[in-house]
Amino acid sequence: MDKNISFTLKVWRQRGPKEKGQFVSYPMKDIPTDTSFLEMLDILNEQLINKGEEPIVFDHDCREGICGMCSLYINGHAHGPATGATTCQLYMRRFNDGDVITVEPWRSAGFPIIRDLMVDRSAYDKIMQAGGYTSVNTGGVPDANSIPISKEKADLAMDAASCIGCGACVAACKNGSAMLFVSAKVSQLALLPQGQVEAARRAKAMIAKMDELGFGNCTNTRACEAECPKCVSISNIARLNREFICAKLKD
Amino acid sequence: MWLIDSSIGRKVVMSVTGSALIFFLAFHGAMNFVALISEDGYNAICEFLGANWYALVGTVGLAALVAIHFIYAFVLEVRNIRAVGGLKRYSRKERPANVEWASQNMLVLGIIVILGLALHLTDFWSKMQLQDIMGTTASLEGLGQVSPTDGATLIGYFFGKTYVAIMYLIWLAAIWFHLSHGFWSAIQTLGWNNDKWLCRWQVIGKIVVSIIIAMFAFVVIGFWFKAHCC
Ligand code: HEM
Ligand code: SF4
Ligand code: FES
Numbered sequence: 001m002d003k004n005i006s007f008t009l010k011v012w013r014q015r016g017p018k019e020k021g022q023f024v025s026y027p028m029k030d031i032p033t034d035t036s037f038l039e040m041l042d043i044l045n046e047q048l049i050n051k052g053e054e055p056i057v058f059d060h061d062c063r064e065g066i067c068g069m070c071s072l073y074i075n076g077h078a079h080g081p082a083t084g085a086t087t088c089q090l091y092m093r094r095f096n097d098g099d100v101i102t103v104e105p106w107r108s109a110g111f112p113i114i115r116d117l118m119v120d121r122s123a124y125d126k127i128m129q130a131g132g133y134t135s136v137n138t139g140g141v142p143d144a145n146s147i148p149i150s151k152e153k154a155d156l157a158m159d160a161a162s163c164i165g166c167g168a169c170v171a172a173c174k175n176g177s178a179m180l181f182v183s184a185k186v187s188q189l190a191l192l193p194q195g196q197v198e199a200a201r202r203a204k205a206m207i208a209k210m211d212e213l214g215f216g217n218c219t220n221t222r223a224c225e226a227e228c229p230k231c232v233s234i235s236n237i238a239r240l241n242r243e244f245i246c247a248k249l250k251d
Numbered sequence: 252m253w254l255i256d257s258s259i260g261r262k263v264v265m266s267v268t269g270s271a272l273i274f275f276l277a278f279h280g281a282m283n284f285v286a287l288i289s290e291d292g293y294n295a296i297c298e299f300l301g302a303n304w305y306a307l308v309g310t311v312g313l314a315a316l317v318a319i320h321f322i323y324a325f326v327l328e329v330r331n332i333r334a335v336g337g338l339k340r341y342s343r344k345e346r347p348a349n350v351e352w353a354s355q356n357m358l359v360l361g362i363i364v365i366l367g368l369a370l371h372l373t374d375f376w377s378k379m380q381l382q383d384i385m386g387t388t389a390s391l392e393g394l395g396q397v398s399p400t401d402g403a404t405l406i407g408y409f410f411g412k413t414y415v416a417i418m419y420l421i422w423l424a425a426i427w428f429h430l431s432h433g434f435w436s437a438i439q440t441l442g443w444n445n446d447k448w449l450c451r452w453q454v455i456g457k458i459v460v461s462i463i464i465a466m467f468a469f470v471v472i473g474f475w476f477k478a479h480c481c
Contacts, residue, residue, distance in 0.1 A: 216258075244442075
């Protein structure tokens with residue numbers, strides 16, 4: 001049997017990018033624990049609208065952990081206290097009656113706040129753009145028995161490709177470093193034969209863009225990996241370092 | 252130049268200078284350890300190094316390594332603070348279980364290390380190599396003139412004082428924490444890592460660093476005991 005809980009929400013409210021923000025507390029009464037965190041915010045927003053107040057602005061889309069839009073910093077953790085889950089996959093059963101739940105936006109210079117809990121993550125799109133295209137050598141008809149990509153590499157590439165670009169890595173990192181994201185995006189191609197032609201150029205261009213956009217320097221604290229909803233491994237960062245250093249040494 | 256103007260390049264500089272300093276500490280620790288076994292043996296090493304050209308070249312190289320590592324540490328820190336939008340960030344922040352405390356406090360630990368280094372240089376280097384370079388000898392209260400290559404006497408003199416011994420042990424603890432993260436971080440930064448080796452490097456790092464720090468600590472504790480209990 002699911003029970004209902006009552007708690008206080010401490011939410012960051014900020015009217016615009018340049019405006020000063022502050023925390024506002026909202027008492028929440030009798031919320032069923034099988035409500036998702038975002039549904040709980042929907043309930044609050046409905047109450048606010050009924051009272052004639054401005055609803056809280058927050059990002060979301062798929063609500064099933066695949067789009068990477070939801071982005072809340074809840075009780076000191078990116079995507080909240082659950083591991084391997086996005087904010088939309090977080091349920092109220094993680095919390096207790098009487099809790100004070102602090103909800104903040106991602107805070108990083110690279111992700112400026114648009115309003116309330118919504119931040120501008122287009123920096124990630126710019127890094128992706130800088131990565132450019134991938135040439136694929138379609139070649140002739142492949143031999144039926146040949147395995148051009150080993151299982152091990154295919155798995156690693158798939159794991160890297162599971163990154164949904166949510167930005168939790170930057171939000172969780174004390175240095176505001178985007179290395180986990182960039183390393184996942186570089187790795188998913190660097191591991192496959194199709195990605196080889198532009199591999200060196202891609203690593204250099206994406207790192208240059210990442211630096212230009214003001215993300216921090218990785219000091220291998222591993223906070224990104226712990227808070228990443230897709231559990232992307234920092235061994236991808238090692239691979240990115242390798243790709244980048246080799247590319248620079250070759251120049 | 253990518254070692255200056257790219258984030259990974261700057262990390263490579265941290266990694267290479269830091270690793271070189273670990274190598275130096277390993278040798279330094281081994282040489283100190285000789286003092287516990289034979290004081291004459293230790294003084295022979297002091298004599299061998301002294302102010303000979305190779306020792307001077309080494310000293311200048313070390314000073315450069317520390318200076319570069321130190322300057323880059325601050326350059327990185329300033330950029331990182333800017334990247335998160337200032338000193339005040341989240342109102343509530345929790346450290347995930349797999350994040351080492353040391354990894355988030357490398358700068359603070361490094362600053363303790365450099366303060367300890369200043370103490371160490373005034374205690375030992377200024378009485379030894381510096382005197383050798385200037386062709387003079389230092390005089391210490393209660394000891395009179397001390398030969399620049401009589402390292403064993405200096406060790407006994409300083410570590411016999413309890414407060415000095417404690418300060419050195421605190422310093423060594425700070426270095427241990429700095430390197431417990433620094434060792435594998437340096438390897439990760441150079442890209443020499445994968446899912447299997449990550450854990451292995453962390454364990455190897457802890458073992459190597461513990462051995463190095465233990466060599467230093469044994470000398471401090473050993474000489475304190477010699478002064479107080481023998
Ligand atoms: C002079 C005082 C020092 C300061 C201010 C300092 C500061 C720092 C900082 C801020 C980092 C970056 C954290 C990271 O990348 O993980 C770092 C890394 C490191 N430090 Fe130090 N440090 C100092 C002395 C030393 C010494 C004496 C050694 C060696 C015996 C050392 C070895 C390392 C290593 C191996 C790394 C890891 C490099 C990497 O991650 O790529 N440091 N240091
Ligand atoms: S690496 Fe993980 S935390 Fe970072 S953007 Fe991708 S999914 Fe989000
Ligand atoms: S809303 Fe799509 S991942 Fe959460």
